[in-house]
Amino acid sequence: MKIRDFLKRESPCFSFEFFPPKEEAGFQSLFETVKLLKQLDPTFVSVTYGAGGSTRRKTIDLVTRIKHSLGVESMAHLTCVAASRQEVQQVLEELVANRMENVLALRGDPPKGQAAFLPDPRYANELVHFIRSHYDLCIGVASYPEKHPECASLEQDLINLKRKVDAGADFLITQLFFDNRDFFSFVERARKAGINLPIIPGIMPILSVPQIKRFTEMCGAKIPGELLQRIESVQNDPAEVERCGVEYATVQCHELLEERAPGIHFYTLNRSKATWEIFKNLKS
Ligand code: FAD
Numbered sequence: 001m002k003i004r005d006f007l008k009r010e011s012p013c014f015s016f017e018f019f020p021p022k023e024e025a026g027f028q029s030l031f032e033t034v035k036l037l038k039q040l041d042p043t044f045v046s047v048t049y050g051a052g053g054s055t056r057r058k059t060i061d062l063v064t065r066i067k068h069s070l071g072v073e074s075m076a077h078l079t080c081v082a083a084s085r086q087e088v089q090q091v092l093e094e095l096v097a098n099r100m101e102n103v104l105a106l107r108g109d110p111p112k113g114q115a116a117f118l119p120d121p122r123y124a125n126e127l128v129h130f131i132r133s134h135y136d137l138c139i140g141v142a143s144y145p146e147k148h149p150e151c152a153s154l155e156q157d158l159i160n161l162k163r164k165v166d167a168g169a170d171f172l173i174t175q176l177f178f179d180n181r182d183f184f185s186f187v188e189r190a191r192k193a194g195i196n197l198p199i200i201p202g203i204m205p206i207l208s209v210p211q212i213k214r215f216t217e218m219c220g221a222k223i224p225g226e227l228l229q230r231i232e233s234v235q236n237d238p239a240e241v242e243r244c245g246v247e248y249a250t251v252q253c254h255e256l257l258e259e260r261a262p263g264i265h266f267y268t269l270n271r272s273k274a275t276w277e278i279f280k281n282l283k284s
Helices: 024-038 056-068 085-097 124-134 154-166 180-192 209-219 225-233 238-258 272-283
Strands: 013-018 044-047 074-079 102-106 138-143 171-176 199-203 263-267
Touching: 013 024, 013 199, 013 272, 024 056, 024 272, 044 056, 056 074, 056 085, 074 085, 085 124, 102 124, 124 138, 124 154, 138 154, 154 180, 171 180, 171 209, 171 263, 180 199, 180 238, 199 238, 209 225, 225 238, 238 263, 238 272, 263 272
Parallel strands: 013 044, 013 263, 044 074, 074 102, 102 138, 138 171, 171 199, 199 263
Antiparallel strands: none
16 A cells, blocks of 8 residues: 555554664564564554665565565665666566555665765655656655755755655655654744645664764764763663663654654664554554
8 A cells, every 4th residue: 555545544654664684584583573563553664775775685575575475564765876777767667566555765875985976866856756757656755854964954955855745755754853843843844845745753762872873973863962861871771771762752752643743653773672662652
């Protein structure tokens, strides 16, 4: 089923993002995780794509198996950076042949040591345009409440986001953030800019202090001072860090849903325990 149709329903849309495991053993545990999540009736599961095509085979196989063997709707991420139009086209052909209905269209970041952007498609809006012109797929795109780190201003980033919407995107998923005010003000600015698509907030429960510092540095999201203090004060106790992370994300999700966010997209980092707990709390 197309995600845009799920988003027309009254009930919130809950999704879980996984990355393709490096080792074979990781696949079985990922399937077990998805089976477990299925008991709580998630809307869909998404699988990341290594920019430059490094996980191409695994991403396609995983989304196909999750949808057809486990019976959970799924969505492949697809990046166009460092890829030719032909390579992108091959992935899309395969997704369609495997009866996939959804794709998250991304530019991606060039893999290490591979600085060059190929000329076409260069930005995600061009990828969206290409997919919309040739395939009957539901298209999600990335958005950035605190702006994309490469972009000079919030205003310019919104102009660039609008290009993806105008090219034919169906819904938006945000980068992770920890202060809901950033999300609410982003949605308000997007609506003023004429972006009326569903905007699903992306939430990453904190599991480790060094890890979340690394992620936020990379993606330009900030950790509120009070939250940082709280997790740093227990950073030598991993279970307590995770407990704080689950507690904070649960409160964050409750407020987002109360304010009528269309759902929650969980960045699971393939560690399902924390997201399972938050999801269970929300469902009850
Ligand atoms: P774009 O929308 O193309 O934007 C990139 C930058 O260029 C922005 O600064 C934007 O303001 C600017 N820009 C956009 N269009 C134009 C234009 N026409 N002219 C000039 N400037 C422009 N990465 C992966 O490698 N694999 C994944 O699976 C993956 N999944 C993700 C899932 C989500 C929900 C999110 C939020 C991010 C994900 N990423 C993933 C990271 C993403 O690839 C990076 O953030 C990347 O730097 C930008 O991708 P984009 O699709 O947002 O790019």
